[in-house]
Amino acid sequence: MKAYLSYFRLRFITHLQYRAAAWAGIATQVFFGFVYIMVYIAFYESGSADLPMQLPQLITYIWLNQALLSLVNLFYKDQELFSLVKTGNIAYELARPKNMYFMWYFKIIGERLSKVVLRAIPFIIFLMFLPE
Numbered sequence: 001m002k003a004y005l006s007y008f009r010l011r012f013i014t015h016l017q018y019r020a021a022a023w024a025g026i027a028t029q030v031f032f033g034f035v036y037i038m039v040y041i042a043f044y045e046s047g048s049a050d051l052p053m054q055l056p057q058l059i060t061y062i063w064l065n066q067a068l069l070s071l072v073n074l075f076y077k078d079q080e081l082f083s084l085v086k087t088g089n090i091a092y093e094l095a096r097p098k099n100m101y102f103m104w105y106f107k108i109i110g111e112r113l114s115k116v117v118l119r120a121i122p123f124i125i126f127l128m129f130l131p132e
């Protein structure tokens with residue numbers, strides 16, 4: 001277990017270095033959050049049907065979605081794993097006496113949590129200063 005936690009720690013620390021990418025991600029998420037909110041406001045004002053959520057609840061949901069996007073992004077692909085498969089070096093990984101699944105799991109969890117720390121915390125602090 002100690003080896004897997006070291007994989008997690010190394011990947012976490014490595015990805016904490018990308019601060020400029022985090023600020024760019026925050027700016028992008030703020031922009032698209034406002035775009036989504038404006039679209040939903042247009043839908044809410046033009047429709048007369050019963051809506052499943054009130055507008056303030058929907059806006060909170062959108063901001064939480066934008067803040068935690070890096071935790072659940074499905075479009076992320078680990079390029080290190082792909083390069084191991086392309087070059088054939090995956091055989092060396094398979095020969096090691098470790099469970100590859102847990103090794104890659106802890107690496108990816110470390111990377112995603114570092115992105116959440118860098119993006120979500122400043123994003124939520126920014127959202128606290130927005131008016132309702």
